[in-house]
Amino acid sequence: MKYIDTSAFIKYYGNPEFEKGIDKIISLIDKAKNGEEILITSIFTIGEAISAFDRWIRIKAISEEEFSKIISRFFKDIEILTTAGGLIIESINSLSIVFSIDYIINHHISINDCLHLYTALTTQLSIIEFISSDEMQLNAAKKEGFNIWNPEDNIDIAPH
């Protein structure tokens, strides 16, 4: 199983003309939709992804109608993935916040980055790889013992 951070997951909705590493993420998530790959993420990913789309409304890059279309697609994919067993969504709680503090201090990363890292570290499921395009978060994940993969890297560390 592989942990996927929002920074990597969200690439699925990008466009190849602008998005680095999109082909690798499309391949990964399509496999998960077919049950050939199992991904794990935090429920926080839902909120973070919606925030990224919402920011485009704020800067007037998309209309409200376009926003609705994108997030309807996003929710549909979450439903497809979870129903197929290709995506496991871990919940967070007040303890996740409290225990993340150590990781903020140790790795100097944001609470968002930490919540993902903490979720990956505390899940009872076995994670073989931490996928993200957030370099600081990846460095922290590496220090915590994870194999890491940045889809934006030209060198494909892990076969996908």
Next chain:
Amino acid sequence: MVVMSSEVTNEIKNIIKRLVVSGIYKSQSEVVRDAIRQLAHKYGMKTVSLNEARKITKKASKKSGESLSDSFKRIREEI
């Protein structure tokens, strides 16, 4: 599969339990999946294809000069 490995508020926990015990849902996972469907219904219009969604993000990237990843990075920087 949706894992509810950690706590939610007692109120939500009781609601989920009642929904499962009453037989409306078979499991906690099913409750959460349906909640996501409800959200999709609430915020979604007709679900568009991935190609259509990517056409919108391409247009947005051209207009804003930033990829979706860039937009997301800005969100994390705002924290």
